[in-house]
Amino acid sequence: MITFDRVSKRYEEGHEALSEVSVEIRQDEMVFLTGHSGAGKSTLLRLIMLIERPSRGQLIVDGQNLAKVGERGIPRHRRNIGVVFQNHQLLFDRSVFHNVALPLVIGGYEQREIGRRVRAALDKVGLLSKERALPVTLSGGEQQRVGIARAVVARPRILLADEPTGNLDPLLSAEIMQLFEAFSQVGVTVLIASHDLALISRMRHRILTLRGGRLVGTGA
Amino acid sequence: MSAVENKLRREGASTRRTQMRHLFQGWLAHHRLSAADSLARVLDHPFASTLTWLVLGIALALPAALTVALDNARALSDRWDSPAQLSLFLSGSVSADEAQSLSAALQQRPDVEHVAFVSRDAALAEFSVLSGFADVLETLERNPLPDVLLLTPVPGSDAAPALYTELAADPRIAEVVLDMAWLERLNTLMQISRRVVWALGSVLVAGVVLILGNTIRLSIESRREEIVVIKLVGGSNAFVRRPFLYTGLWYGVGGGVFAALLVASALWLLGGPVMRLAELYQSNFRLGGLGIMGSLNLVLIGGCLGLAGAWLAVTRHLRLIAPR
Numbered sequence: 001m002i003t004f005d006r007v008s009k010r011y012e013e014g015h016e017a018l019s020e021v022s023v024e025i026r027q028d029e030m031v032f033l034t035g036h037s038g039a040g041k042s043t044l045l046r047l048i049m050l051i052e053r054p055s056r057g058q059l060i061v062d063g064q065n066l067a068k069v070g071e072r073g074i075p076r077h078r079r080n081i082g083v084v085f086q087n088h089q090l091l092f093d094r095s096v097f098h099n100v101a102l103p104l105v106i107g108g109y110e111q112r113e114i115g116r117r118v119r120a121a122l123d124k125v126g127l128l129s130k131e132r133a134l135p136v137t138l139s140g141g142e143q144q145r146v147g148i149a150r151a152v153v154a155r156p157r158i159l160l161a162d163e164p165t166g167n168l169d170p171l172l173s174a175e176i177m178q179l180f181e182a183f184s185q186v187g188v189t190v191l192i193a194s195h196d197l198a199l200i201s202r203m204r205h206r207i208l209t210l211r212g213g214r215l216v217g218t219g220a
Numbered sequence: 221m222s223a224v225e226n227k228l229r230r231e232g233a234s235t236r237r238t239q240m241r242h243l244f245q246g247w248l249a250h251h252r253l254s255a256a257d258s259l260a261r262v263l264d265h266p267f268a269s270t271l272t273w274l275v276l277g278i279a280l281a282l283p284a285a286l287t288v289a290l291d292n293a294r295a296l297s298d299r300w301d302s303p304a305q306l307s308l309f310l311s312g313s314v315s316a317d318e319a320q321s322l323s324a325a326l327q328q329r330p331d332v333e334h335v336a337f338v339s340r341d342a343a344l345a346e347f348s349v350l351s352g353f354a355d356v357l358e359t360l361e362r363n364p365l366p367d368v369l370l371l372t373p374v375p376g377s378d379a380a381p382a383l384y385t386e387l388a389a390d391p392r393i394a395e396v397v398l399d400m401a402w403l404e405r406l407n408t409l410m411q412i413s414r415r416v417v418w419a420l421g422s423v424l425v426a427g428v429v430l431i432l433g434n435t436i437r438l439s440i441e442s443r444r445e446e447i448v449v450i451k452l453v454g455g456s457n458a459f460v461r462r463p464f465l466y467t468g469l470w471y472g473v474g475g476g477v478f479a480a481l482l483v484a485s486a487l488w489l490l491g492g493p494v495m496r497l498a499e500l501y502q503s504n505f506r507l508g509g510l511g512i513m514g515s516l517n518l519v520l521i522g523g524c525l526g527l528a529g530a531w532l533a534v535t536r537h538l539r540l541i542a543p544r
Contacts, residue, residue, distance in 0.1 A: 049452075051543050072456075079454035089449045105253070106455045108246020150453065 001027040001158065001189040002048060007057035009043050009213075017043040019213045020057070025191060027157075030184035032200040033193040035210035041193040044210070045160050048191075049081060050074050062157055079107060082151030082188075084161035088143045090135040096122070096146050097131040103154040121149040125179060141172040148176070152183060159183055161192040165199065173199055250462065258466035261439075262474075269474070272435055276475025276522065279428045281482035283421030284510065284518055288483060290413055292508055297406055306380065308369040308387060311394040319367045322392060326371060331383065336370040343368060366394060425525060428475065432529025433536075436468050440537050452543045460538055465530045472526015476519035483510055483518075 002025040009018040018040045025031050033041050046052045048061055050069060059066045062080060069077050082103075090099050100121055104114045122128045125145040135143055144164060151159060161180065165173035177192075177199065184190045194200055200207060209217035262269045310319055316339060323337045338346075343365045348354040371387075373380045380398060388396045440447070447460055487509045498505040510518065 051452075075451075075454045075456040075459075077454075078452070081454075083452065085452070089452060091446050091449055093446075102450065102455075103453045105246075105250060106450070106453065106459055108243050108250065110242060110245060111249060 001025055001029075001062060002191065003058075003060040004044075005058040005060070007047065007054045007059055009040075009047060009052060010055045017213050018047070018054075018210075021210075021213075021215050022057075023208060023215060023218055025189060027189050028184070028187060030181060030190040030205045031192070032203075032205055032207045033191060033210065034195055034197060034200065034207055036195065039210040040213040041195075041210055042162055043213075045083075045162055045191070045193055048158075048160060049083060050077055075106075079103065079154065080156055080158065082154070082156035082159045084144070084147050084151045084159070084164045086163040086166050088135075088147045090143060090146060090150075092135050094134075095131065096127065096133050096135065096138070099135060099146055100131075100149045100153050103150060107154055117153055118149075121153040124152070124182075125149045141168050141176075144168065144176065145179075148179060152188075156188070158189045158191070161190070161194075163194055164192060165194060165196055170199070177203060250459065254462040255466045255469075258463050259470050262467060262470045269471070272431075272471055273474040273478045275431055276428055276471065276526075277478025277482055279424045279431070280475055280479035280518060280522055280525075281486075283417060283424055284479055284514075285483050285486060286413075286417040286420065288487065288508065288510060288514075290410065290417060293410060293413075295508060296505060297403070297410065306371040306373070306383060306387070307397040308371060308393050309395040309397070310367040310369065310392060312366060314367065314392050316367065318392065319369070323369055326369065331374050332371060333374045334372040338368045338370060340365045340367050428472075428522075428525045429529040429532065432468055432471055432526055433533040435471060436464055436530045436533035437537055439467060440464060440533065440541070444541055447538065447541050448543050451541075457538060461534045464534045464538075465527060468526040468528075468530020468533075469523050470526070472522040472524065472529070473519055474522075475526065476522025479522065480510060480515040480518045484515070 004021045004023045007018060007021045008016065010016045021040075021044065033044060035041055043052065047054055047059055047066075050066060053066070061077075064077070066077070091102070097118055100118045101114050104117060109117070119128060119131070122131055125148050127142060127145055127149065130138065130142065135146060138146065148161075148164070151161075159180070164180070165176055168176065173196065180190050180192060181203070192200075207217065208215060310322075314322075319337060319339070323335050326332055327335045340363050344357065344363050347365065348357045351357075371383070373383055384396055384398045387393055450460055487507055491507050494505075494507050
C-alpha cells in the first residue's frame with residue numbers, strides 16, 4: 001500500500017531529514033513509526049501526504065507513484081488519506097459536527113449522507129453527544145478524538161497519525177490506540193508515528209525505528 | 221451472455237451518471253454554503269462591512285452620477301438640435317426678382333428642406349412691429365435691411381456646414397449666418413466631458429477593484445489557519461477560493477446598492493430646484509435618473525468588480541498559504 005524505495009529528503013539548508021529509506025507497508029497492516037524527535041518521523045509522514053516531495057528515491061502510495069502527482073493532483077491524493085495531527089488542526093470557530101464534516105463537504109457529499117456519516121464517526125469515537133460543541137470547550141483527549149473522527153469520516157484507505165497520544169494520560173492513550181486498531185481490522189492501512197515506546201511495544205504490531213533519518217529497525 | 225454484459229454495462233454507465241450527479245449536487249451545495257456563509261460573515265461585522273460598502277458606493281456613485289448628468293445635458297441639447305437654420309443675407313445689388321429666382325433654385329436642391337423669402341420691406345415691417353421703434357424707423361430715408369432667405373436643410377443630415385461654405389462663396393449673398401455654431405461647440409464640449417467621465421470612471425473602477433482586493437486579502441490573512449486545515453484534508457484551490465469570491469461578490473453588490481442609493485438621493489435633492497429653474501424658462505424639462513435598469517446595472521457592475529477584486533487577491537495570496 002505504501003512503498004518507500006531508497007527515499008531521501010534533504011532540506012534546502014542542507015539538513016538531511018531522511019536518507020535512503022526503503023520499506024513496504026501492506027494494506028492490512030498497522031505499523032508504528034518511532035524514534036527520537038528530529039529522527040525524521042514527521043518528514044516521512046509529510047512525504048506520504050505530499051506536503052513535501054522526496055529529494056531522491058521513489059514513493060508509491062496506493063499504486064500511485066507520487067512523483068507523477070502534480071500540484072493539481074495533490075487535493076485528490078490527500079482525500080484518500082486520513083490524517084490525525086499532533087496539534088489536532090481543528091477549526092475553532094466551527095462546531096465539532098462541522099469539523100468532522102469538512103472532508104465530506106470537500107468531497108461533495110450530499111447533506112443527508114454527511115449527517116449520517118459524521119454521526120457514525122462521532123459515535124465510533126464516543127463523542128456523539130458533543131456534536132454541537134465548539135472544540136475549545138473540549139478536553140485535549142476529546143479534541144484528539146474529534147481529529148480522529150475527521151480523519152476516518154470519508155473512509156480513507158490509509159490512516160496516518162502523528163503523535164496521536166502526545167499529551168494524553170496512559171489510559172486515554174490506550175483507548176485511542178484501540179480505536180486505531182479497530183480501523184486496521186476493517187482493512188485500513190494505519191501508520192502511527194509515536195515515541196511512546198512503552199505503549200506501542202505492548203501492541204504487537206510492526207515497529208519501524210528511525211535514527212538520524214535512517215531506518216534502523218523494520219521488525220516487530 | 222451478451223444480454224448480461226449489456227445489462228452490466230448499462231448499470232456501470234448509470235452508476236457513473238449517478239456519481240456525476242452527486243458530484244454536481246455536492247458542488248452546488250458547496251456554492252450555496254459558501255454564499256450563505258460569506259454573507260453571514262459580512263453581516264457579522266456590520267460596522268466594518270458598512271464602511272467597505274460606503275467606500276465602494278462612493279467610488280461607484282461618482283462616475284454613475286456624472287453619466288446621469290451628461291445624459292440630462294444631452295436630453296437638454298437634443299431639444300435645441302433641430303431645426304438648424306441658415307440665414308442668407310443678400311447683397312444690396314440683388315433685385316427682388318433675382319432674390320425670388322435664387323430662392324426657387326435653392327428650393328430644388330436635394331439637401332434643402334425649405335426656403336422662405338423675407339423681402340426687405342417685409343422685414344422692416346416685422347421689425348418695426350416687434351421692436352416698437354416704428355416712429356424712429358419712419359424717419360429713415362431708406363430701408364437699411366437686406367433681403368433675407370431663411371433656409372432649412374434636410375433634417376438629420378450634416379448638410380448645414382457644407383451649404384454654409386458653398387453659399388458663403390456666392391457673390392449674390394453678402395453674409396451667411398449658421399445658427400448651429402454654438403450647438404456644435406456644446407456637442408464637442410459634451411464629447412470631451414464624456415471622455416473625462418470615462419477616464420475618471422476607469423480610475424475609480426480600478427480603485428474599487430484594489431480596495432476590494434485588499435479587503436479580501438485581509439480576510440484571507442485572518443483565516444490562514446482554516447485554509448491550511450482545508451488544504452491538509454484535501455480541499456482543492458477552487459474549494460478554498462469559493463467563499464472568498466462570494467465575500468467579494470457581496471461587498472461589490474452592497475457597494476453597487478449604496479452607489480444607486482447615493483445617486484438617487486442626490487437626484488432627489490436636485491430634482492425640485494431644477495424643476496423650478498426649468499419652469500422659469502418655460503420648459504417642461506425634468507431631471508432623468510438612473511431608472512430601475514440603470515440601478516440594477518450599477519449593482520451588477522458592483523458585483524462583477526467585487527468578483528474581480530476577490531479573484532485578484534485570491535489568486536495572489538492563496539498560493540502562498542500551504543501546509544508546513
